Amino acid sequence: MTDWSAVPKAEIHLHLEGALESELLVELAQRNGVPLPSYDPAVLDARYRFGDLQDFLDVYFVNLAVMRTEQDFHDLAALYLRRAREAGVVRAESFFNPMVHVRAGVPLEAVMHGYAGAFADARRDGLSCALVLDFTRDLGAEAADEMLTAVAPYRDLIIGVGLDSTEIGYPPSLFRDVFARAAANGLHRTCHAGEEGDAEYVRQALDDLGVERVDHGLRAMEDPELVRRLADEQIAVNVCPLSNVALRAVDRMEVHPVFAMLEAGIRVTVSSDDPAYFGGQVDANFAALEQVGATEEQLAAIVANSFAAAWVDDAERAELEVRSAAPAG
């Protein structure tokens, strides 16, 4: 079996709020006087068994009540960025979602400065990294639009936008105007679609939001015409195998659609989604695919796709590819 932590890669589907490991969760709860059901990280981890996406989101949002100050956001991002480097990540494009925090009374400035400070530190240490603003789709398009306006003073700290949280009932088309405004501001676009929603959600992400990438995209495989289109247009589909099994979007790793996606010529990438909840960092996601029979060639293609799909300019992409081709060490 390959040591995936030694293979340089880009991780482009990762929620910083989903990197809140139980040890840090307990530390922040104690720091800020926020009650938890247990203060034993092992007990908290043992509760992470989910029936579906909503089941997970219910726990995830409750836990986020511990995040209060700029230092908290800095600590969370620094933890993720350290874990990512340990997992072989050389380019990190990370979702953050300020909506839950701001609604809990945290100043947007604390969120932005905390995350951006940790990202600046990592950049100084040689990691290529950037922040992607995610909107909570079940809060609706107006709230997303308000957040896009609110982050205007921090425009230089973000490179793109995405859409997360409860999928069914909140199709991408609802967010057409806010994504158009983001594009007009020079922001890249991606969207969670096809995790639980059907192929129509993925089609809308392409047609109505103009996304360059799709997060999860699993149910696109139910529509052969859409599969051809994803392949023809080389839209990156950012799958998260351990997440998909943990949230039962996929029955078993052996039948993960990633294999059919590769077969169809889709630009598949692999990321960890919410590593504190789903059992591992991006290296563990590669290992999980290898364990069920993904070939060396398939996994190498996924690594190459991660750089092809990254939101970097040609010069930086070339530099990342050279670094990844050099022997580890």
Ligand code: HPA
């Ligand atoms: O996988 C996810 N899907 C939707 N929303 C999310 N928020 C964090 N992770 C996810």
Ligand SMILES: [Zn+2]
């Ligand atoms: Zn996600």
